[in-house]
Amino acid sequence: MTHPTTVSTAKADPSVSIGSLADVHGDAERTIPDVPPDPVMEAFGLNVFYGDFHAVHDVNLSFGRNEITALIGPSGCGKSTVLRCLNRMNDLVPGARVEGQVTYHGQNIYAKAVDPIAVRTHVGMVFQKPNPFPKSIHDNIAYGPRVIGMKVESMDQLVEEALRGAALWDEVKDKLKQSAYGLSGGQQQRLCIARTIATKPDVILMDEPCSSLDPIATSRVEDLMVELRDDYTIIIVTHNMQQAARVSDRTAFFTARPDETTGNRTGLLVEYDLTSRIFANPVDKRTEDYISGRFG
């Protein structure tokens, strides 16, 4: 199944009414293989528990290099939990327990010898709500390189590179010393992306990065994701199916299955495929119901 197929992430089947990014990105035509040939990260038999609560059941996924993978599904389906497993942010939740393997370049990041802090320098994360630090714009960017002890020749240059990378430089270059709290919500979120890329990660996780932004700011961040795809591997959780259809190369659909005895809802992966197929021609009935709006 490794023969390449031409995939249009933008021009999906017109019978499914989803947005199109083709007018925004002329280069939205991408040719990607059916399965990631050289996955950067993979999950094998991933189970997550919060105390006794089984949050995620047996997820197997592989994330391709320089691709955008979207995790979609109804609330409580465990997609954010899966995302947080990828850079061990779940370690910070009291009572959380992870079973199975998550590999980064073949190394299980849940192995005993692995330092979660080192994992996070390779796998960065952008959060749902923009969370700039109460510092200047410059210091927000410089914070990451400083705490991880990056050898930096010129911090000013690194800050500029990061801000240019997040398409924010022109808007903030004259106010680098001002508080990041003076920026708009969309600018703050791009600042958070700039802050993440300043530490030069390999993978960027985004947990509903646009859910608190207005449509214009959302489209800026989406443009940015597509630009960043050339240099980074991006995994995004989104509630917005149009967003998944617009920006992602592959989509994983999760759903929640209530436990028969306790009623607790355990998240599981239903279907994982090229975004064009998920939206145009899903295999599973549950996927079809969800993306056509009959459920969730």
Added chain:
Amino acid sequence: MSIATRTAREVTASTIATGRSRDKTPGSLLFLGALWFSLFFGVMVLVVLIVSTALEGASRFDSNLITEYGSILRPEETGFRAGILGTLWLMLTTAALAIPLGIAAAIYLEEFADPLTWYNRFIEVNIQNLAAVPSIVYGLLAVAALAVVGFNETGVVIGGAVALALLILPVIIITTRESLRAVPREIRFGSLALGATIWQTTWRQTLPSAVPGIATGTILGLSRAIGEAAPLLIIGIAGSVLFDPDGLVSPVTALPIQIYDLTSRSQEAFQQAASAAIIVLLAMILSLNALAIFIRNKFQKTW
């Protein structure tokens, strides 16, 4: 205008332009009056106390009050120099002991401790309880603690400071934890996701953001300690000290102790001096509280 429109207007006029507000019925006005009375009562008692004390001590608001030592022979010239300086010494030493310990304990509980383990929950419950323990018990505790380490000088600065530090430690821990908790989790996650350690996150993000709250809580704790007499009596601090304290093991007195000492004497002049000293003590407490309010308003962060 159609009949329907006209009818709608007339009905509306009679339902919303009633000429009275239901927020101003006799019942609600009575309730408002009761609230005002409660407020008035509390404030009035305080004002009466302060004014009557100030009037009684009015004749003693002179420079002798703060520059002279206590005198039994000349009660009309007795002063509180030793008490004021002693209180300052005690406060500084108490702050030096209690602030680092309190902040460190709060940081451990809030940032590092696993809230699910039984011993952390046990500590948590007990800190809440400690804040309600009577102050005299802390005096006894300090005596015991100093005796255990073999320190048996009574009535010295370090003894009083240990008692007062124990007294305000729970207050500092609780307020510091609250201000740490007020720093959004998103800030911590943002820092940790960049590859910062918990220690770096605490030191560079959480703690600086929490400083205004910590400062406010600490100062309010100190202003509680400044008025305490009971634990200082237990630790052996006497009212009749006739020299300036000059070190941690120097015998010392404090304003509340001196006030307590003078009010038990019969001469009118001593009563007046005690009243004047109460006003001095109140001024010290109020200026500490004012400082706390200033810090809170000036540096408070809104997220």
